[in-house]
Amino acid sequence: MTAPLLEMRHVSKSFPGVRALDDVSFAVGPGEVVGLLGENGAGKSTLMKILAGVHRADAGEIVWDGKRTAFRSIHQAQEAGVTLIFQELSNCPNLKAIENLFLGREIFRGRSPFLDDAAMRRKALELFEYLDVRIDLDVEVRLLSTAVQQMIEIAKALLTNVKLLVMDEPTSSLTDRETSRLFKVIRELKQRGVSVVFISHKLSEVFEITDRIAVLRDGRNAGEVDAKTGTMEELINRMVGRELGSRAARVGSAVPGLEVLRVEGLSGPPVVKDVSFNLRKGEILGFAGLIGAGRTEMARILFGAAKKTGGRVLLEGKEVRIGSPRDAVALGIAYLPEDRKVQALVLPMNVRENLTLAVHRVLRRFRAFLGRKKEEELTDSYVSSLRIRIATREQVVNDLSGGNQQKVVIAKWLATRPRILILDEPTRGIDVAAKAEVHRIVSDLASQGVSIILISSELPEILALSDRVLVMHEGRVKTVLEKDQATQQTIMSAALVADGVVVRA
Amino acid sequence: MHAKGDPQPGRNIVRALVRTRESAIFLALVLLMTVIGIAAPNFLGAGNLYLVSRQISFVAIVALGELFVILTGGIDLSVGSVMALAGMGAAYAMTIGVPPPYAVLLGILVGLVMGAVNGALVAYVGIAPFIVTLGMLSFASGLVLGLTKGWPITDVPASFLPIAQGSFLGLPIPVWIAVAIAVLAHVALSTTAFGRRTYAIGGNEQATFLSGIDVKRIKFFLYLIPAACASIAGIILVARFNSAQADTGKGWELDAIAAAVIGGTSLAGGSGSVLGVLIGACIMGIIKNGLVLMRVSSYWQTAIIGIIIVLAAVLDRAKRRA
Numbered sequence: 001m002t003a004p005l006l007e008m009r010h011v012s013k014s015f016p017g018v019r020a021l022d023d024v025s026f027a028v029g030p031g032e033v034v035g036l037l038g039e040n041g042a043g044k045s046t047l048m049k050i051l052a053g054v055h056r057a058d059a060g061e062i063v064w065d066g067k068r069t070a071f072r073s074i075h076q077a078q079e080a081g082v083t084l085i086f087q088e089l090s091n092c093p094n095l096k097a098i099e100n101l102f103l104g105r106e107i108f109r110g111r112s113p114f115l116d117d118a119a120m121r122r123k124a125l126e127l128f129e130y131l132d133v134r135i136d137l138d139v140e141v142r143l144l145s146t147a148v149q150q151m152i153e154i155a156k157a158l159l160t161n162v163k164l165l166v167m168d169e170p171t172s173s174l175t176d177r178e179t180s181r182l183f184k185v186i187r188e189l190k191q192r193g194v195s196v197v198f199i200s201h202k203l204s205e206v207f208e209i210t211d212r213i214a215v216l217r218d219g220r221n222a223g224e225v226d227a228k229t230g231t232m233e234e235l236i237n238r239m240v241g242r243e244l245g246s247r248a249a250r251v252g253s254a255v256p257g258l259e260v261l262r263v264e265g266l267s268g269p270p271v272v273k274d275v276s277f278n279l280r281k282g283e284i285l286g287f288a289g290l291i292g293a294g295r296t297e298m299a300r301i302l303f304g305a306a307k308k309t310g311g312r313v314l315l316e317g318k319e320v321r322i323g324s325p326r327d328a329v330a331l332g333i334a335y336l337p338e339d340r341k342v343q344a345l346v347l348p349m350n351v352r353e354n355l356t357l358a359v360h361r362v363l364r365r366f367r368a369f370l371g372r373k374k375e376e377e378l379t380d381s382y383v384s385s386l387r388i389r390i391a392t393r394e395q396v397v398n399d400l401s402g403g404n405q406q407k408v409v410i411a412k413w414l415a416t417r418p419r420i421l422i423l424d425e426p427t428r429g430i431d432v433a434a435k436a437e438v439h440r441i442v443s444d445l446a447s448q449g450v451s452i453i454l455i456s457s458e459l460p461e462i463l464a465l466s467d468r469v470l471v472m473h474e475g476r477v478k479t480v481l482e483k484d485q486a487t488q489q490t491i492m493s494a495a496l497v498a499d500g501v502v503v504r505a
Numbered sequence: 506m507h508a509k510g511d512p513q514p515g516r517n518i519v520r521a522l523v524r525t526r527e528s529a530i531f532l533a534l535v536l537l538m539t540v541i542g543i544a545a546p547n548f549l550g551a552g553n554l555y556l557v558s559r560q561i562s563f564v565a566i567v568a569l570g571e572l573f574v575i576l577t578g579g580i581d582l583s584v585g586s587v588m589a590l591a592g593m594g595a596a597y598a599m600t601i602g603v604p605p606p607y608a609v610l611l612g613i614l615v616g617l618v619m620g621a622v623n624g625a626l627v628a629y630v631g632i633a634p635f636i637v638t639l640g641m642l643s644f645a646s647g648l649v650l651g652l653t654k655g656w657p658i659t660d661v662p663a664s665f666l667p668i669a670q671g672s673f674l675g676l677p678i679p680v681w682i683a684v685a686i687a688v689l690a691h692v693a694l695s696t697t698a699f700g701r702r703t704y705a706i707g708g709n710e711q712a713t714f715l716s717g718i719d720v721k722r723i724k725f726f727l728y729l730i731p732a733a734c735a736s737i738a739g740i741i742l743v744a745r746f747n748s749a750q751a752d753t754g755k756g757w758e759l760d761a762i763a764a765a766v767i768g769g770t771s772l773a774g775g776s777g778s779v780l781g782v783l784i785g786a787c788i789m790g791i792i793k794n795g796l797v798l799m800r801v802s803s804y805w806q807t808a809i810i811g812i813i814i815v816l817a818a819v820l821d822r823a824k825r826r827a
Contacts, residue, residue, distance in 0.1 A: 303715075327714050328717065329716075329717030342712075349704065349708055353701065360718075363698070368698065368699065371695050412716065416717075
């Protein structure tokens with residue numbers, strides 16, 4: 001390797017009560033794409049935040065471009081050529097694409113305070129052409145897909161003469177097609193000598209795009225894996241520090257139970273059109289499809305969180321009216337939303353308060369007061385049965401790792417003793433070990449008789465857990481596949497191809 | 506608590522006290538009283554403390570009501586004019602012969618109607634609380650002025666006056682009323698489902714809604730609380746001054762919000778406590794009184810209060826970052 005572009009040596013960092021990084025070293029060469037992997041809480045984000053000047057290291061040094069440095073702010077890091085693209089994109093949703101692109105880097109007419117719109121447009125189009133993307137400059141970014149927003153972030157980085165691009169979970173909400181376009185751009189950047197640090201939980205992607213994979217475990221270096229010669233098992237072992245059992249493959253539910261839920265012709269704006277399906281007791285029904293196919297929207301209508309314009313819902317043969325999540329919960333329907341931080345958790349509240357949020361009705365005494373003791377017992381029982389790793393039940397959920405946060409949300413819903421559990425991307429952004437545990441919990445629930453709708457963009461997850469797979473395409477049900485027919489190929493061809501188009505095998 | 510044979514339980518209690526959110530502002534309050542006590546020795550005189558505590562109790566009652574809506578990220582700007590309206594309503598009822606207890610209830614009812622309008626517009630129509638209650642502030646004060654043509658109602662019965670001017674166990678009655686409201690508010694916020702949901706809405710409204718909680722209904726009821734508290738304060742003020750004035754409560758919304766903010770309540774919602782608000786109200790009241798005793802011109806008083814409000818917010822922010 002030539003002289004590295006970045007070398008972080010023996011970096012340590014503690015937060016109150018946590019040793020986040022312990023003597024970690026990490027290097028990136030020019031034009032190198034390095035994977036940075038580890039379970040949630042392993043210290044990846046902390047390491048990158050130290051690099052970008054968000055946090056200050058307690059010990060250790062950073063050598064950037066041959067010189068010892070410690071950036072003091074994100075801005076200073078950017079000036080030097082380091083740009084972070086965070087998991088949660090940091091743009092202004094109300095501003096247009098072009099306004100976001102040039103935010104803080106506006107081009108002015110000469111030395112006047114007036115913006116040179118024409119020059120910015122020229123520059124933007126130049127960048128988009130280079131990235132080979134087509135983006136309407138005058139659309140507010142909140143209306144753009146995550147993938148397009150990401151491209152804008154990358155374009156923005158290119159405006160700053162970037163030398164190292166750090167991408168934290170860039171593909172977690174991209175479709176396969178969008179991911180491959182992102183990879184094309186990454187390869188293009190590499191050609192131009194830009195280095196990339198790629199943080200992801202999707203292991204196959206990491207092998208595909210990176211040259212080398214650095215692994216962190218519990219805030220320490222846990223070795224490296226060569227992306228060309230290494231294996232998935234080797235990587236997982238380094239991440240978790242132990243051999244994982246075979247990945248959760250579910251033995252289908254023994255006896256197909258009675259029909260619990262029947263949905264007929266469900267429709268609602270903007271995408272869901274005439275969706276019909278049924279769900280049996282103890283069954284896991286996978287919902288596959290591209291992002292934007294209407295799966296989340298369907299779930300939200302079913303749960304009473306979005307407006308229904310047509311169709312009926314029958315629960316155990318009886319038609320029910322679900323006008324709000326409150327109605328749904330009362331009927332024994334639970335919905336785990338796709339974005340746990342925005343939609344599921346009250347971040348400043350503690351584990352106990354979050355876990356019991358949906359069961360006040362059960363805990364109330366004299367119609368008003370929450371029985372503290374009952375609350376604590378309930379919390380403790382789920383903390384131990386779901387193996388939620390927390391210091392105390394009074395710990396604020398914001399401080400938990402993604403996997404433990406997700407378990408708190410699952411526990412919140414299990415406490416309502418649902419008949420039907422809708423899971424929307426239940427393992428998004430959580431680490432390998434926690435993912436396996438969530439899979440185990442889901443299949444246990446199904447065998448206890450809970451009927452589950454599983455929405456997931458990860459086909460292996462759908463295939464491993466589902467008894468049947470329903471594929472949605474542009475708001476409609478495209479097909480329902482029995483377990484023995486469902487494969488990556490059959491699902492993807494149904495998800496991708498519009499009706500009436502014949503796929504040649 | 507997990508008391509696992511701790512060798513120094515006493516030290517732990519001290520540590521727990523220091524760690525609570527309110528400890529810093531409580532220390533500030535003690536410091537403030539010491540400084541003013543030295544600068545203006547008559548501050549600590551029994552007569553002055555009696556008057557200050559009564560003055561503080563009015564602001565505290567209004568601020569406690571305000572706390573509930575601020576916890577959800579909302580605000581009620583109409584409390585000042587609701588005070589005037591409720592006071593006027595109760596006073597008018599008494600002048601036409603309604604016995605004082607019923608007149609008080611009637612006054613509170615008038616305030617609750619205003620609160621219900623606020624709540625319905627915020628919760629069910631979905632208008633921003635700032636706008637709704639700004640409109641109500643203007644509407645209710647205009648209503649008072651229009652109905653009374655600006656004249657005060659003076660002939661309130663003497664049997665009504667002790668509610669503000671009387672004392673019990675050496676403390677003014679309004680202080681006891683404020684304490685009772687504070688206890689109720691604390692119990693409601695810390696032990697009931699309603700209180701838990703109030704904090705949850707402030708922490709993450711969407712997640713609360715998706716947990717099957719009727720967020721709109723809670724928001725509606727929440728706006729009744731500042732209206733009720735403001736009405737109570739407004740009615741007691743009538744007894745305090747022997748008359749109902751049209752401009753009673755003018756600017757009180759700012760004092761109430763300031764007391765809440767000084768007490769560590771976040772205007773973004775989700776955090777704040779009854780104890781904090783009480784301390785905040787004490788700090789506000791004591792500073793005002795101290796400035797009077799130190800013969801600072803009333804023109805400068807508001808400027809100083811302004812500095813204190815911002816200072817409190819800055820300190821709170823610094824503490825949270827640490």
